[in-house]
Amino acid sequence: MTTQYYTATSLDGFIATEDDSLDWLFPLGDINDTSYPAFIAEVGALAMGATTYEWMLRHADKVADEAGSAWPYTQPTWVFTHRDLPRVEGADIRMVQGGVREVHAEMALAAGNRNIWIVGGGDLAGQFHDAGLLDEAIIQVASVTLGTGKPLFPRRVTSPPWRLLSARLIGPGFAELRYRLPGRNGAVA
Numbered sequence: 001m002t003t004q005y006y007t008a009t010s011l012d013g014f015i016a017t018e019d020d021s022l023d024w025l026f027p028l029g030d031i032n033d034t035s036y037p038a039f040i041a042e043v044g045a046l047a048m049g050a051t052t053y054e055w056m057l058r059h060a061d062k063v064a065d066e067a068g069s070a071w072p073y074t075q076p077t078w079v080f081t082h083r084d085l086p087r088v089e090g091a092d093i094r095m096v097q098g099g100v101r102e103v104h105a106e107m108a109l110a111a112g113n114r115n116i117w118i119v120g121g122g123d124l125a126g127q128f129h130d131a132g133l134l135d136e137a138i139i140q141v142a143s144v145t146l147g148t149g150k151p152l153f154p155r156r157v158t159s160p161p162w163r164l165l166s167a168r169l170i171g172p173g174f175a176e177l178r179y180r181l182p183g184r185n186g187a188v189a
């Protein structure tokens with residue numbers, strides 16, 4: 001079981017605009033040409049922050065058009081929030097707040113031998129990283145710059161650095177970078 005931060009980012013390190021738009025992302029390529037179908041097949045539990053969840057709620061029609069359902073995940077999903085957000089009927093969604101460690105233990109139980117996907121945003125991925133619970137980052141680097149926006153990973157990580165495992169061209173719109181992250185004791189496997 002691996003805990004993975006899988007996301008797309010602009011070249012200058014933003015996963016959404018300041019006002020949480022992803023309109024810049026979708027014209028750049030077809031999700032089915034990326035590693036996503038193989039990736040999601042191995043995911044057993046998801047975690048996301050409130051803003052990401054609210055994006056899914058606001059774009060339910062678009063998500064349904066592309067994925068066949070307004071909530072495309074069959075796996076249990078933990079949503080980090082301090083608020084009482086609307087639920088999606090039929091979806092296994094668990095609202096949580098506070099430290100990530102206990103939630104991660106619950107997610108690991110649910111995931112079994114499948115992986116845990118930290119969907120975003122960047123700070124939530126950072127919280128799992130701070131706790132030594134993030135094993136890999138799989139980043140689709142889009143061939144655009146945004147100038148400002150929601151950060152990919154608002155942490156300073158320099159020593160040891162992440163270890164680049166692979167870099168793959170996905171057409172003119174994306175490069176996919178896979179990184180192994182240092183473990184809790186700073187060791188890179």
Ligand SMILES: NC(=O)c1ccc[n+]([C@@H]2O[C@H](COP(=O)([O-])OP(=O)(O)OC[C@H]3O[C@@H](n4cnc5c(N)ncnc54)[C@H](OP(=O)(O)O)[C@@H]3O)[C@@H](O)[C@H]2O)c1
Pocket residue numbers: 006007008009014015016019020021022025048049050051052053055056080081082083096097098099100119120121122123124127150151
């Ligand atoms: N490019 C991509 O592939 C990609 C992937 C994922 C997301 N996105 C987009 O990127 C943006 C991410 O937004 P964001 O950076 O604001 O991050 P976010 O993680 O989606 O949301 C942040 C919010 O989550 C809640 N939260 C985070 N940690 C918490 C904790 N430990 N306990 C309780 N609540 C917690 C807080 O909300 P409250 O306190 O208000 O409840 C916080 O303001 C969204 O627009 C999303 O759609 C893009």
